[in-house]
Amino acid sequence: MQKRVKMAERPASERIKDFRQVNLGYTNEQAVEEAKRCLQCKKPFCVDGCPVEIDIPGFIKAIAAGNPLKAAAVLKQKNNLPAICGRVCPQEEQCEIKCILHSKGEPIGIGNLERFAADFEKEHYAKNNRHTALMPKNGIKVAVIGSGPAGLTCAGDLVKMGYLVTVYESLHKSGGVLRYGIPEFRLPDDILDYEIENLAKLGVNISLNTLVGRTKSVAELFDEGYKAVFIGTGAGLPNFLGVPGENLNHVYSANEFLVRVNLMRAFEFPLYDTPIYVGGHVVVIGGGNTAIDAARTALRLGAEEVNLVYRRSEQELPARREEVVHAQEEGVRLRLLTNPVKFSGDENGFVKEMECVKMELGDPDSSGRRRPKLIQNSNFTIRTDMAIIAIGLSPNPVLPSLTEKLERDDEGHLKIDDKYMTSIKGVFAGGDIVGGETVIQAMGMGKKAARSMNEYLKEINPKPS
Amino acid sequence: MYKIIKKRLLAPSVQLMEVSAPEIAKRAKAGQFVVVRVNEKGERIPLTIADSDPGSGLITIIFQEIGKTTQLLGTVKEGEEILDIVGPLGMPTHIENIGTVVTVAGGVGVAEIIPVAKAFKKAGNRVIGIIGARSRELLILEEEMKKHCDNVFVATDDGSYGQKGFVSDVLSDLLSKQINIGLVYAIGPVPMMRVVSELTRQHGIKTVVSLNPIMVDGTGMCGACRVSVEGRTRFACVDGPEFNAHQVDWNELVSRLSLFKKEEKVSTERFREECRCKKG
Numbered sequence A: 001m002q003k004r005v006k007m008a009e010r011p012a013s014e015r016i017k018d019f020r021q022v023n024l025g026y027t028n029e030q031a032v033e034e035a036k037r038c039l040q041c042k043k044p045f046c047v048d049g050c051p052v053e054i055d056i057p058g059f060i061k062a063i064a065a066g067n068p069l070k071a072a073a074v075l076k077q078k079n080n081l082p083a084i085c086g087r088v089c090p091q092e093e094q095c096e097i098k099c100i101l102h103s104k105g106e107p108i109g110i111g112n113l114e115r116f117a118a119d120f121e122k123e124h125y126a127k128n129n130r131h132t133a134l135m136p137k138n139g140i141k142v143a144v145i146g147s148g149p150a151g152l153t154c155a156g157d158l159v160k161m162g163y164l165v166t167v168y169e170s171l172h173k174s175g176g177v178l179r180y181g182i183p184e185f186r187l188p189d190d191i192l193d194y195e196i197e198n199l200a201k202l203g204v205n206i207s208l209n210t211l212v213g214r215t216k217s218v219a220e221l222f223d224e225g226y227k228a229v230f231i232g233t234g235a236g237l238p239n240f241l242g243v244p245g246e247n248l249n250h251v252y253s254a255n256e257f258l259v260r261v262n263l264m265r266a267f268e269f270p271l272y273d274t275p276i277y278v279g280g281h282v283v284v285i286g287g288g289n290t291a292i293d294a295a296r297t298a299l300r301l302g303a304e305e306v307n308l309v310y311r312r313s314e315q316e317l318p319a320r321r322e323e324v325v326h327a328q329e330e331g332v333r334l335r336l337l338t339n340p341v342k343f344s345g346d347e348n349g350f351v352k353e354m355e356c357v358k359m360e361l362g363d364p365d366s367s368g369r370r371r372p373k374l375i376q377n378s379n380f381t382i383r384t385d386m387a388i389i390a391i392g393l394s395p396n397p398v399l400p401s402l403t404e405k406l407e408r409d410d411e412g413h414l415k416i417d418d419k420y421m422t423s424i425k426g427v428f429a430g431g432d433i434v435g436g437e438t439v440i441q442a443m444g445m446g447k448k449a450a451r452s453m454n455e456y457l458k459e460i461n462p463k464p465s
Numbered sequence B: 001m002y003k004i005i006k007k008r009l010l011a012p013s014v015q016l017m018e019v020s021a022p023e024i025a026k027r028a029k030a031g032q033f034v035v036v037r038v039n040e041k042g043e044r045i046p047l048t049i050a051d052s053d054p055g056s057g058l059i060t061i062i063f064q065e066i067g068k069t070t071q072l073l074g075t076v077k078e079g080e081e082i083l084d085i086v087g088p089l090g091m092p093t094h095i096e097n098i099g100t101v102v103t104v105a106g107g108v109g110v111a112e113i114i115p116v117a118k119a120f121k122k123a124g125n126r127v128i129g130i131i132g133a134r135s136r137e138l139l140i141l142e143e144e145m146k147k148h149c150d151n152v153f154v155a156t157d158d159g160s161y162g163q164k165g166f167v168s169d170v171l172s173d174l175l176s177k178q179i180n181i182g183l184v185y186a187i188g189p190v191p192m193m194r195v196v197s198e199l200t201r202q203h204g205i206k207t208v209v210s211l212n213p214i215m216v217d218g219t220g221m222c223g224a225c226r227v228s229v230e231g232r233t234r235f236a237c238v239d240g241p242e243f244n245a246h247q248v249d250w251n252e253l254v255s256r257l258s259l260f261k262k263e264e265k266v267s268t269e270r271f272r273e274e275c276r277c278k279k280g
């Protein structure tokens, strides 16, 4: 059977010297060749695997026929940001795992093809040819809180339906995790800028530096004439380990480290004013995308060695497989079945070593993954001058804690009904703040919420058409 | 963009700015701060909202030019704009009527304590102010302080004005007079807040301090500002910046504030160099 067409990558030795993209994208010929491998199944299982049900065979067929613009149009029926999803979606566990060719060998490179079609559209025809059907403006104001993938998708759909949409963002730049979290070498800023500019062209108004809850409240938004509100404030609260020494200098949350580098451009210090420490011996604790991004970023800043410490085995690593492989190629060392118990510092309070214990895997827990168990008396230390903690994020509590009657579950996620409405009438929510974990889930929820908001607004304000 | 409407030098290297930020002015309360980014390459730094007027839409910030960013901010002129300001951030001061409140501030901290003194006064308290500076010319806002306090004591390190010594010395005298004090509130350099905290602990008087750790976003998403209070890690930007002084881990705060000493020096020297080039 024909093998998957590999996407060109820059060699590890070269790419760790800068923040430019690792994957170079398909050429036209490569894309057509890969697209032609698709069997065009009558019952495409891949579509079941896609959280937003993209017509996958449809867009691949268009690429095979040499019409990437049409492919992009098919993608955009379900996905507003294909250039982003093509780069960051965990396709290997969503659509590609369901591909019929998966059992026979290599599944179709659906993500690679998605990226190809979206990039092609952007590069070639996008400027003249935005084929977005706009409804006439209906004069109804809606507000979106948070400019991550959930908020941006929701805003895009609502503006196309004719609403007057304002997005409120607390930071000085929009994009959420796509901006401040995911590094440039996986998702370049210009792709995000391009998508956000398009939203602006459609008429979405983005109001930065507005922390809703503090700068203005949800109730005030309604007073200002907004008829419905979407909350997409994400999971921005970094978790810490709770072990001694965690507040020593040069122990960072991955969020702080990545915000300094990606949002504040500390890698260009002192040209940019925000400083960052470049550790020689860096440890990163965690195994998700955030941990891998932090580890690879530390290498690019110039770390001599980066140890990634994870308490389960390689099989359980939650990060995308491709990113783990890339990280290892670049020199990130995996220290598996290892858990930190303590940091110690020098006399000035700067971290100097991390004490760990060895773990082994026991019985499966509620998530089905085998539970890590401590091995007694297995303590050992790792030398480090910079530790980055990436053990997960919790729902951002700022807005919920300052908004009366907005109900949360035990984990702090906003409670929503099957229409994405929260406990407050007219206030909807989606993305990580309600328990999503990926970009595509956030977008899917933003999209569905936009539809519900439209229905809701039609109901409360029926107008003769 | 946030336009500077008025700018005034309060003391050498201490600037006051009134900035147009109507949304912030509408909601700002005592104890809250803003995060400012001067220009595209700028760092985000926290500054207390020293005053706000919903009517005119102006907020007042008062800052000491100590490093790159505060010096850069000092170069922005009346009529020019600051790129980003977000706020009001942090928990407002818990204001209640508890009888007598002593507000203690040193250096630029005087600017930060005025809204607090004002709010306690308004709530019906007797408010005593203790303010200080290294010398007379560095003392700021004495008249303003007098407006909101029943008594104001002044101390200067060199004795050029008021009592010679530290604000904590004045507090110490006051405490020995056995008057009934419901609350001591202190803002200023960490060593000052720490001494105040030690003094009031001995007298068993409830004391609140406004902490000034390094911050980045100021909205609770990075943990740069974490401080240990009562053995628990708290994020000063959202859980604070005010905490019970007697529960603060001061050593940790001092150490964390020294995090980027080297980089700060690089930035500041580079900035001085640039200024010199421009002038020369």
Ligand SMILES: Cc1cc2nc3c(=O)[nH]c(=O)nc-3n(C[C@H](O)[C@H](O)[C@H](O)COP(=O)(O)OP(=O)(O)OC[C@H]3O[C@@H](n4cnc5c(N)ncnc54)[C@H](O)[C@@H]3O)c2cc1C
Binding pocket: A088, A089, A090, A145, A146, A147, A148, A149, A150, A151, A168, A169, A170, A171, A174, A175, A176, A177, A178, A181, A182, A210, A211, A212, A213, A232, A233, A234, A235, A236, A258, A289, A290, A291, A293, A320, A396, A398, A399, A430, A431, A432, A433, A436, A437, A438, A439, A440, A442
């Ligand atoms: C480092 C990192 C790497 C990741 N890699 C991947 C990946 O490869 N693939 C993948 O699918 N997923 C990945 N994820 C997860 C993915 O980024 C998130 O699931 C997704 O961004 C969630 O989108 P969202 O719109 O819900 O929230 P966010 O992207 O978190 O955006 C929320 C926005 O709301 C703003 N906000 C918060 N509170 C307020 C308020 N009160 N007022 C105004 N604005 C507010 C925030 O500043 C932020 O901009 C990664 C996450 C991280 C942190």
Ligand SMILES: Cc1cc2nc3c(=O)[nH]c(=O)nc-3n(C[C@H](O)[C@H](O)[C@H](O)COP(=O)(O)OP(=O)(O)OC[C@H]3O[C@@H](n4cnc5c(N)ncnc54)[C@H](O)[C@@H]3O)c2cc1C
Binding pocket: B033, B044, B045, B046, B047, B048, B049, B062, B063, B064, B065, B066, B067, B068, B069, B070, B071, B108, B111, B112, B211, B212, B213, B214, B215, B216, B241, B257, B258, B261, B264, B265, B268
């Ligand atoms: C809640 C809060 C309110 C504050 N209010 C005022 C105020 O009203 N007026 C005023 O003059 N100062 C205030 N500060 C302190 C002010 O933020 C710092 O002086 C400023 O950030 C220094 O920046 P720089 O680049 O000029 O100096 P740098 O040379 O970078 O730093 C000088 C010192 O300032 C501290 N610092 C550095 N970066 C930061 C940062 N990002 N956040 C906090 N501290 C930092 C460090 O201790 C450092 O050693 C406040 C701080 C906090 C946390």
Ligand code: FES
Binding pocket: B214, B215, B216, B217, B218, B219, B220, B221, B222, B223, B224, B225, B226, B235, B236, B237, B238
């Ligand atoms: S400054 Fe980032 S969490 Fe407080």
